[in-house]
Amino acid sequence: MASVASRQPFFAAETRFYAITAIVMATINVAAFSFFAAMGISTFHAPLYVHIHAVLFMGWVLLFVLQVSLAATGSLAVHRKLGWVAGCWAVAMVAVGTLTTVWTVQKAGVPFFFLPAQFLVMNPLSVLLFAGLLIFGVIKRRDREWHPRLIICGMAAI
Structure with a gap:
């Protein structure tokens, strides 16, 4: 008697959208900074x-994809434990992101596509929006x- 092997998708159907979205967001992020x-x-x-x-924010991209992948594959216990690391990581990102913005403006190192005042206001606001959505x-x-949904929107904010 032959048995038929059922094809099980890697990501569960109800979480596939989030997993694909996370991978696309990470790819865009890495591609943009590689272009820079x-x-x-x-x-x-x-x-x-x-x-x-850079290490904190790119590390977040990796952590984000890992967390979404863990949830999408059903590894919820590891996802929950790693969530505490992600929370602490996000706190560090808010502090470092805001300080980096201020120091960059002080040193006149603002990217050419921003006015210093825009950069000084919009960067910290996006980091605070990220923090609020994560909270x-x-x-x-x-x-x-x-x-x-809230976590994906938080990632989109930064």
Whole structure:
């Protein structure tokens, strides 16, 4: 008697949208900053605080994709434990992101496509929006409808 192997998708149907969205967002993020590096806008000669900012924010992209993938594959226990790391990571991002913005404006290193005043206001606001959406995401962590939406929107804010 032959048995038929059923094809099980890697991501569950109800979480596939979030997993694909996370991968697309991460790909766009990495591609954009790679483009900046190729154009010479971003450089390894930047001050140390810029590198700390880059490590934190790119680390967040990896952590974000990992968290969404864990949830999408049903590894909820690991997802929940790693969620505490993500929360602490996000707090560091808010502090470092805001300080990096202020220091960059002080050193007249604002990207060419921003006016300094725009950069000084909009960057911290986007980081605070990120933090607010993440906080609400944590509050709604048991709500399978709202939690992933809030976290995805938080990622979109930065």
